[in-house]
Amino acid sequence: MKLTRIHHCKNLNREKYKQLEKQAALLGRVRSEVWRKYGAVAGLNMGDRAIRDSWMNEGREFNVSANAWKETLRDCIGDIKAYREAAKEKVKQAIRKRTHCETELKRLYTLLKKDAWMEDNFLHRQMRKHFRHGVNHTHNQIIVRADMCKTFELNGQCWLKVPSLVPRQTIKIPLNTTMEFAPQGTLRIILRNGNVEVHSTYDVVETKDCGEATVGVDKGYSEAFVDSDTDVYGKGLGKLISSESDYLNKKYKRRNKLRAISKAKPHKRQAIERSNLGRKKLDKRQDAQRSKLKTLIYTATHQLIDKAGLIVAEDLTSPIQSKRSYGKNTNRRLNTWVKGILADALTTISHRRGSVVHLVNASYTSQSDSFLHGLLIGTRKGDQFYRSNGEVVQADWNAARNVLARLNDPEISRYTPYREVRRVLQERTDRYKSELTDLGSSYKLGNKTLTECELVLDYV
Known part of the structure; x- marks a missing residue:
């Protein structure tokens, strides 16, 4: 598992910041062109290497180093793929609501996974709804490849050298860290209001120290x-x-x-x-x-x-x-x-x-009485839940008990529509109430004879 570590550089030399800002603006144009051309259907089955090779054959010039625009292209294509995959998750929800047939689910999921969703009218319609043509709004980032940057120590502080727009010249950036936590690998430099952020990834050591x-x-x-x-x-x-x-x-x-x-x-x-x-x-x-x-x-x-x-x-x-x-x-x-x-x-x-x-499933967990097996009895008002017997409990605690009960609920799955959840809970509530129809009836509970009202109060 990887996490992102952010190093800051405040009050950087004004000339250095201007050079970085100019480079980021030029790379922002590259991002805009990639999103404009490949941010929708045209980007299907298109890798960054194929686009890179075609641009090199055309002799394209972006007024930045080749490594800079190639890394920006790769990063941008990755963003487009992530955007498309996020849209697919919403389409999967629509698929589950549409059908419960295992064969049909498998067919639709397969088409979606292979990016062949244009072959099915329903999938095509859903992808048009959730996967709209993207637009670039990023003009303040620079992607620096691992072998194009170096770190060194000066007066106990970590410094970073990154390429500039001038060939064979670098920009030295002081960071608020030591060499022990120096950034490594491919870096993302973000410029914000005169400050520089250097984002790097690192591997997290997984532990097994959770509770039981x-x-x-x-x-x-x-x-x-x-x-x-x-x-x-x-x-x-x-x-x-x-x-x-x-x-x-x-x-x-x-x-x-x-x-x-x-x-x-x-x-x-x-x-x-x-x-x-x-x-x-x-x-x-x-x-x-x-x-x-x-x-x-x-x-x-x-x-x-x-x-x-x-x-x-x-x-x-x-x-x-x-x-x-x-x-x-x-x-x-x-x-x-x-x-x-x-x-x-x-x-x-x-x-x-x-x-x-x-x-x-989160539906009606806050409106149900957890002490009556999640029945739709009682009222929530703010942070309090008022039960049918007059008792008042903390609403979030009541909801947490209902959430735990959903773990083993055979009728309510994670993706059950909320209307279906309402129907199931209402049927359970009606069944419970139908068992207590005669207000004056007596019931045996152990050695005691109780009326219905006493039975309800004793049960809850």
Whole structure:
């Protein structure tokens, strides 16, 4: 397993930064041409070497070194393939909803895997929907091959030498690391607001130091995870997200007012755009916020895996559709929920530490009573779940218990449509209620005779 390590270089010499910026802009044109020509159907079964050979036969000139544009081409073709594979995952979901016939599933999956989806009208229609023609927006990156860069030590600090636009000349970049953690292999240099980031990959040593418990977890907003044993991980996540969302709300309202003034008063436009509508401080703050979120979430995930060897979690890859109407501020805060980072943290850390993550269907796990085997009885309001017997429990804990129960549910698989899940749960609920039709009837429970109401309270 490989991870990315990021080294920073701040306050680089202005002339060096300009040279890197010019090189990145020229390579951005290469990226744009690749996406324009091969970002859709024309890129099927096209490798970077075939495109490279054809460009070399044509004598194409990009005003950068040959190694630079070749590596950029290879990286860009890899991005297009990744984009196409991501679209295929959505098409696979559509296939599973369309048919349950094993023969038909195998035929459609085979066509999709071989990139022969144009032979089937349904697959072709789905790929047109999810695999639209891509457009390049990257003009600030340089890919440097492993044998074209070197590192050296100066005054205890690691320095990196990369090729410049001038033949046989290099640009020396100081990094905030030592030679022990020097970047290796093919590097990606990203330029952001006068700062340089050097991205390199390294192999992760996999360990087997996870816990032994089996737990269900609910990914929350106010905290990162709540497991089926009532343990909470990543407290304060909701406050961190909400405070930043509220700050940005006020910030952008003020910026919009200034933008309106600049349009109404052209003589002030230049001064306002230069002094009040920049992005440097805002981008720096957002980077810091992202780092805080990742630190909190990854720390919480490590704590969870310290306990659990098998983690049952919700599959939240599909958009969450809800008919509930929230307020404007609540909707804005919920839209900033970091469910993608939560999922990535579970996946990567579990692989590294030997734990297993099993994804299950997420439909109605928050609306069902886990103490009544997941029946649609009870109401969730915010962080509380109100049971039919009047008891109030923590909503995320109740959801985590339902998630754990889905692990061995024979009728609800990971890909069961939510309407089908609703039907199954409703049938179970109706069956349960039909067994208790006579309000005054008596039932034997051991040596005690109970009415139906007493039986329900005793059962739940």
